[in-house]
Amino acid sequence: MADNLSPEKREEHWKKTSKLMWTIMFWWFVFSFGVHFFAVQLNQIVILGFPLGFYMAAQGSLIAFVVLCFWNASAQNRIDEEFGVAED
Amino acid sequence: MAYEVGKGGFLANLGKVYGGYTGGFIGFTILLAILEQMGVSNQVIGYAFVFLTIGVYAYIGILSRTAELSEYYVAGRAVPAFYNGMATGADWMSAASFISMAGGLYLAGYANLGYVLGWTGGYVLVAILLAPYLRKFGQFTVPDFLGTRYEGNTARVCGVIVLFSASFTYIVAQCFGIGIITSRFIGIPFEAAIFVGLLGILVCSMLGGMRAVTWTQVAQYIILIIAYLVPVIWLSTKKYGVPIPELTYGQALASIAELEKTLGVVRPHAAAFVDNAGKFSWNEFHNFWALILCLMVGTASLPHVLMRYFTTPSVKEARESVGWSIFFIFLLYFTAPAYAAFCKLEVYQNVIGQPIASLPAWVQNWSQVGGLLTIRDANSDGILQLAEFVINQDIIVLAMPEIAGLPYVISGLVAAGGLAAALSTADGLLLAIANALSHDIYYKMIDPKASTLRRLMVSRALLVIVAILGAAVAGTRPSGIIQMVAWAFSLAAAGLFAPLVLGIWWKRTTSTGAIVGMMAGFGVCLYYLVMTRYFDMPLWFGIRNISSALFGLPVAFIVTWAVSLVTTPPSKEMQDFVDSIRTPSGAVRNAEALH
Numbered sequence: 001m002a003d004n005l006s007p008e009k010r011e012e013h014w015k016k017t018s019k020l021m022w023t024i025m026f027w028w029f030v031f032s033f034g035v036h037f038f039a040v041q042l043n044q045i046v047i048l049g050f051p052l053g054f055y056m057a058a059q060g061s062l063i064a065f066v067v068l069c070f071w072n073a074s075a076q077n078r079i080d081e082e083f084g085v086a087e088d
Numbered sequence: 089m090a091y092e093v094g095k096g097g098f099l100a101n102l103g104k105v106y107g108g109y110t111g112g113f114i115g116f117t118i119l120l121a122i123l124e125q126m127g128v129s130n131q132v133i134g135y136a137f138v139f140l141t142i143g144v145y146a147y148i149g150i151l152s153r154t155a156e157l158s159e160y161y162v163a164g165r166a167v168p169a170f171y172n173g174m175a176t177g178a179d180w181m182s183a184a185s186f187i188s189m190a191g192g193l194y195l196a197g198y199a200n201l202g203y204v205l206g207w208t209g210g211y212v213l214v215a216i217l218l219a220p221y222l223r224k225f226g227q228f229t230v231p232d233f234l235g236t237r238y239e240g241n242t243a244r245v246c247g248v249i250v251l252f253s254a255s256f257t258y259i260v261a262q263c264f265g266i267g268i269i270t271s272r273f274i275g276i277p278f279e280a281a282i283f284v285g286l287l288g289i290l291v292c293s294m295l296g297g298m299r300a301v302t303w304t305q306v307a308q309y310i311i312l313i314i315a316y317l318v319p320v321i322w323l324s325t326k327k328y329g330v331p332i333p334e335l336t337y338g339q340a341l342a343s344i345a346e347l348e349k350t351l352g353v354v355r356p357h358a359a360a361f362v363d364n365a366g367k368f369s370w371n372e373f374h375n376f377w378a379l380i381l382c383l384m385v386g387t388a389s390l391p392h393v394l395m396r397y398f399t400t401p402s403v404k405e406a407r408e409s410v411g412w413s414i415f416f417i418f419l420l421y422f423t424a425p426a427y428a429a430f431c432k433l434e435v436y437q438n439v440i441g442q443p444i445a446s447l448p449a450w451v452q453n454w455s456q457v458g459g460l461l462t463i464r465d466a467n468s469d470g471i472l473q474l475a476e477f478v479i480n481q482d483i484i485v486l487a488m489p490e491i492a493g494l495p496y497v498i499s500g501l502v503a504a505g506g507l508a509a510a511l512s513t514a515d516g517l518l519l520a521i522a523n524a525l526s527h528d529i530y531y532k533m534i535d536p537k538a539s540t541l542r543r544l545m546v547s548r549a550l551l552v553i554v555a556i557l558g559a560a561v562a563g564t565r566p567s568g569i570i571q572m573v574a575w576a577f578s579l580a581a582a583g584l585f586a587p588l589v590l591g592i593w594w595k596r597t598t599s600t601g602a603i604v605g606m607m608a609g610f611g612v613c614l615y616y617l618v619m620t621r622y623f624d625m626p627l628w629f630g631i632r633n634i635s636s637a638l639f640g641l642p643v644a645f646i647v648t649w650a651v652s653l654v655t656t657p658p659s660k661e662m663q664d665f666v667d668s669i670r671t672p673s674g675a676v677r678n679a680e681a682l683h
Binding site: 017018020025028032033039046047053059061062070084087 | 198201204205208209211212213215216217220334335337338339340341342343345358359360361368376377380384402403404407408410411414415418421422425593667670671672673674
């Protein structure tokens with residue numbers, strides 16, 4: 001039970017959780033904004049007919065978002081289990 | 089109660105139930121296709137799709153009726169992550185996504201990919217910042233959280249005000265979309281069609297609240313995704329021999345780029361940040377980022393989305409459910425640009441430069457529907473030039489089956505899909521508003537001793553009132569669908585994001601800080617929106633008012649932060665409460681005892 005968690009453990013759990021949050025947030029920022037900053041340059045590269053800048057905004061970033069959400073779910077799960085605060 | 093008997097059975101057999109339902113729907117579509125070949129008229133097919141699907145939703149709505157509070161408000165917290173993901177997909181994807189998005193991409197190309205990005209990336213924020221913690225908190229509504237964390241009814245009322253403004257703007261846009269589809273496919277006037285659609289919304293939500301809305305939304309997701317994918321997969325197979333449009337439209341983009349040169353198009357489809365003359369524009373550049381940010385943060389602030397994560401059985405499933413939500417949304421969003429590209433290629437190849445007398449049949453058909461597609465032979469040479477062809481963004485998806493040369497039954501299918509998208513979102517929004525008014529205002533503030541029966545009655549009455557109000561406002565045709573929807577996102581983002589996120593992630597946030605910050609952010613956003621829209625105020629830094637949260641959002645954060653620092657820090661009990669929602673296991677401490 002979490003109620004028995006010592007303040008130190010609780011703090012450490014939250015530290016790890018926050019670290020994961022910032023990591024995911026970083027990649028979120030990269031795929032939401034960072035990549036598309038270079039859309040004009042990326043568009044010079046064409047793969048299978050797709051200008052790369054267009055492709056990233058139409059598909060690439062979206063795939064990254066899906067992966068980020070599932071990655072977050074499983075990584076946070078591991079953290080919770082490590083600290084014994086996962087639900088029964 | 090009758091449903092209790094079947095309840096366990098239903099939840100244990102979700103796969104079978106919805107698998108059978110999907111099979112049944114496909115069978116129904118094939119049956120209509122056969123009937124069409126045997127000479128049944130288009131009108132009958134249109135009717136069959138509209139009324140049969142609404143009938144099914146109503147049936148699910150009635151089966152899911154409930155008299156229990158937790159079933160009514162949060163579907164008994166029994167919705168598995170996967171199905172909650174589907175329900176969220178339908179809840180999320182509205183008339184704007186289904187009908188207008190691909191059309192916007194057709195017209196504006198790269199610039200409108202801001203919508204595709206903005207309406208998906210926000211789920212990452214939901215997953216990491218909010219969903220699991222709101223689920224752990226475990227009450228009924230989003231204002232509930234504000235009222236508990238910021239100790240009192242002031243915060244609760246502010247939350248309800250923002251929720252109402254954003255959700256109501258959004259619901260008007262949905263009623264508008266429902267009106268367009270219903271009037272086109274069953275041939276009645278727009279104003280009457282809105283009210284027919286309204287009945288469709290109310291039968292789903294009124295008797296069973298969140299539980300009924302959840303299970304109809306799953307059914308609606310299945311229909312809308314089939315309807316969206318079938319025509320474009322068909323076209324991809326026909327043109328390129330591969331049934332994966334998301335891969336093959338690269339070839340279409342390449343052909344478009346070639347044709348743009350010969351046709352003299354000044355604004356290329358795939359070019360980023362260009363103005364109408366095809367030149368790089370800083371203004372377009374800024375607006376692209378502003379829109380993405382506002383839509384993403386808005387996603388993470390809209391109560392009808394957040395409340396879906398109150399319904400999962402656990403915190404862990406709430407997190408997984410966000411993953412499934414974005415996956416199901418992604419299936420439609422990464423297909424939308426293919427729609428736009430195929431349609432554009434078809435127009436460039438087979439419409440432009442042709443003699444006006446011998447245009448493809450779909451052009452002829454749609455130019456007869458008032459004002460949505462116009463062909464004007466400006467120089468009277470009998471040949472159609474690019475500038476002489478004007479197409480409305482809302483008909484690209486609806487006209488796709490005809491562009492692909494598919495039987496009319498597919499048009500009916502697409503109409504059913506569009507209707508499913510608009511109805512499901514309207515239901516979610518309506519419930520969010522009615523729950524906030526009945527639970528947060530009526531029960532928590534006016535009559536805390538109200539019986540369960542009375543609370544449910546009040547909620548149902550409010551549901552009807554809000555629905556009628558929404559439809560009435562939509563009847564006045566206040567603005568375009570996409571624009572109204574984008575406003576709703578900005579209002580929610582400016583008002584709710586800061587108090588929700590800071591309430592969980594920064595213990596030092598005080599009640600006064602949150603309340604003042606929330607109202608300041610929301611106020612700035614609303615001021616900018618109203619002044620630029622109705623009083624011709626010049627745009628600040630050229631940022632369009634669909635992104636007005638760009639100004640409200642930082643104000644909300646800065647004011648909350650500054651005011652929090654000068655007011656008394658939250659009590660030890662409040663800090664314990666925050667600690668307890670940050671950990672998945674264990675009880676939520678003092679959530680109720682606090683006030």
